[in-house]
Amino acid sequence: MNIEKVKKRVLSVILDLVISVYFIGCIAYLANEWAGLSVDLLYVVIVGVLVAVVQNITGYSIGCWGYGFSAEGKKPWMHTFWGWFLVVLIITTFVVGWIIVQVNPYKFFMKFQNAGTIVNGIFSPNLGILSECLAALAETIYLALLATVFAIPLAFVLSFFAARNLMPHTLLGNTVYLIIRTIATIFRSIEAVVWAIIFSVWVGIGPYAGMLALMVHSIAALTKLYSEQIENIDHGTVEAIQATGATTLQTWVYAVVPQIVSPFLAFTIYRWDINVRMATIVGFVGGGGIGLLLLQQQQMLRWHNVGIIIWLIAAVVWTMDIISAKVREKLQNS
Amino acid sequence: MKSIIQTTNLHKTYDSGTHALKGINLTIHEGEFIILLGLSGSGKSTLLRCLNRLIEPSSGDVTILDQDVVNANPAQLRRIRRQIGMIFQQFNLIKNLSSLTNVLSGKLGYVSLWHALAFNHQKDDVAEAMANLNRVGLSEFARKKTKNLSGGQQQRVAIARALMQHPKMIFADEPVASLDPATADSVMKYLGVLNHEENMTVVCSLHFLSLARKYGTRVIALKGGKIVFDGSPQEIDEARFQSIYGEDAEEVEIR
Ligand SMILES: Nc1ncnc2c1ncn2[C@@H]1O[C@H](COP(=O)(O)OP(=O)(O)OP(=O)(O)O)[C@@H](O)[C@H]1O
Numbered sequence A: 001m002n003i004e005k006v007k008k009r010v011l012s013v014i015l016d017l018v019i020s021v022y023f024i025g026c027i028a029y030l031a032n033e034w035a036g037l038s039v040d041l042l043y044v045v046i047v048g049v050l051v052a053v054v055q056n057i058t059g060y061s062i063g064c065w066g067y068g069f070s071a072e073g074k075k076p077w078m079h080t081f082w083g084w085f086l087v088v089l090i091i092t093t094f095v096v097g098w099i100i101v102q103v104n105p106y107k108f109f110m111k112f113q114n115a116g117t118i119v120n121g122i123f124s125p126n127l128g129i130l131s132e133c134l135a136a137l138a139e140t141i142y143l144a145l146l147a148t149v150f151a152i153p154l155a156f157v158l159s160f161f162a163a164r165n166l167m168p169h170t171l172l173g174n175t176v177y178l179i180i181r182t183i184a185t186i187f188r189s190i191e192a193v194v195w196a197i198i199f200s201v202w203v204g205i206g207p208y209a210g211m212l213a214l215m216v217h218s219i220a221a222l223t224k225l226y227s228e229q230i231e232n233i234d235h236g237t238v239e240a241i242q243a244t245g246a247t248t249l250q251t252w253v254y255a256v257v258p259q260i261v262s263p264f265l266a267f268t269i270y271r272w273d274i275n276v277r278m279a280t281i282v283g284f285v286g287g288g289g290i291g292l293l294l295l296q297q298q299q300m301l302r303w304h305n306v307g308i309i310i311w312l313i314a315a316v317v318w319t320m321d322i323i324s325a326k327v328r329e330k331l332q333n334s
Numbered sequence B: 001m002k003s004i005i006q007t008t009n010l011h012k013t014y015d016s017g018t019h020a021l022k023g024i025n026l027t028i029h030e031g032e033f034i035i036l037l038g039l040s041g042s043g044k045s046t047l048l049r050c051l052n053r054l055i056e057p058s059s060g061d062v063t064i065l066d067q068d069v070v071n072a073n074p075a076q077l078r079r080i081r082r083q084i085g086m087i088f089q090q091f092n093l094i095k096n097l098s099s100l101t102n103v104l105s106g107k108l109g110y111v112s113l114w115h116a117l118a119f120n121h122q123k124d125d126v127a128e129a130m131a132n133l134n135r136v137g138l139s140e141f142a143r144k145k146t147k148n149l150s151g152g153q154q155q156r157v158a159i160a161r162a163l164m165q166h167p168k169m170i171f172a173d174e175p176v177a178s179l180d181p182a183t184a185d186s187v188m189k190y191l192g193v194l195n196h197e198e199n200m201t202v203v204c205s206l207h208f209l210s211l212a213r214k215y216g217t218r219v220i221a222l223k224g225g226k227i228v229f230d231g232s233p234q235e236i237d238e239a240r241f242q243s244i245y246g247e248d249a250e251e252v253e254i255r
């Protein structure tokens, strides 16, 4: 009981600290933008912490409200300090965002003619470089395919060890589960583009770097998807197979695998679809293929060449989309 | 009569804190047809699963066929388990696979790892599986996926799967609770036949007194994780039944 209360109080203080430091930071940013007043980061933090502490102690804060310590009880938000503070916070965030992103509707509507060159390129693509483009495109498609194919067996095996319901609740079981889950989560949160930068330095610019990048990201992503699927299986079947005297591995093969094949296939095809898209982007940062070609042509301002590349990418993505939707539909109905 | 299952002071407390079994002392003899009675939540499923350690007991001892179950290592445990056929309320078949493959999975405790992994079944095993399917009257359904079978048929496939183990005993956890009365009786009949003709020991949880009287040789009733009655089915009159199932139970559950 008491522990619960202390935990809530601590969380409310943390929330207030974050909000308050952020809010003072926004004010300081606006003061700098509008009045040229530059404020040291240290002061922002000090003032923010002070404001948060005062707010939290008196009970007039968002954190206190969120965790049920508000001094203002259950009054409707229009009659409370935290309510208006929240409104000011949202407006401030919007204003600061507008300035940082340099939003400028005038440019959007009045400078359209600047896009003329590229639009012109798209509508009169240079078919002369078609064969070169197709070669680059083949690189992209194959690298996406290999990345997916190599990722499948690794993710498949890992996913069993990352499934809560299959790992015994022993020290070893919990450790294996936690390590695989954590690594998969970290690797997945690193974008494929970042992996491509790493591998383009490691093995050199080209499709191989792109393949490795997509593979690592796919292993992590598929491990998570697969293992969640395993956690959803019917446990009764597992029990029944265990009861026959089957070993753990036999139980996985007989009770788990038949239940997960078709969702696994669906996820895998979906992943290949994503990988084909990502393969283009990865090309931009050293992963080879059509993305690299696009980057080169764009930098040389050859808009008619860019045009043909854009059409080809669109065609591939569109085709993949249709195929993957069809296959997944088939799997669902089988 | 030879004792085949023994428990001493068996306790189970789940991680959630529920104390589901509170000191079960039980001796079951070869050839008995035991009916487990008790309200929902009284611990019937927990008891059955603690006997072959599908659920780990918290304390106490279990002896099956003169072997210490609680302290058995994984290999020993598998050898004990394969002598116990198990049948469940939800059938627990592999729904995407054929009846034949499901029945063959009953042999997993005997076959080598690689044969099992490759789904490469010995000719003898396939013939035996077909014979067992025939025995439960389902030979023409061998190639059919079990998800397309009716509940009663699925439960018979499950019985055929158990028979593949050449079990010394059968544990059945509410095997007929999802079936209509006529189908229920036909499924119970198969268990009755195994009990009579092959002297197979059966431990079966049920909610129906009529089935208990028809098939059981002994009734064990649980309430709140303790044994509150242990005797012959005929001894259970209305008063006994109410003391097991509570005052309001009447005969609602009796068929
Ligand atoms: N996996 C579990 N985790 C925590 N508590 C559980 C678990 N399984 C069962 N219990 C609890 O243990 C007690 C006994 O449950 P059990 O399933 O053995 O009863 P039962 O007699 O089989 O009931 P039913 O007739 O509904 O099948 C119940 O209070 C139940 O809530």
Ligand SMILES: [Mg+2]
Pocket: B044, B045, B046, B173, B174
């Ligand atoms: Mg139960």
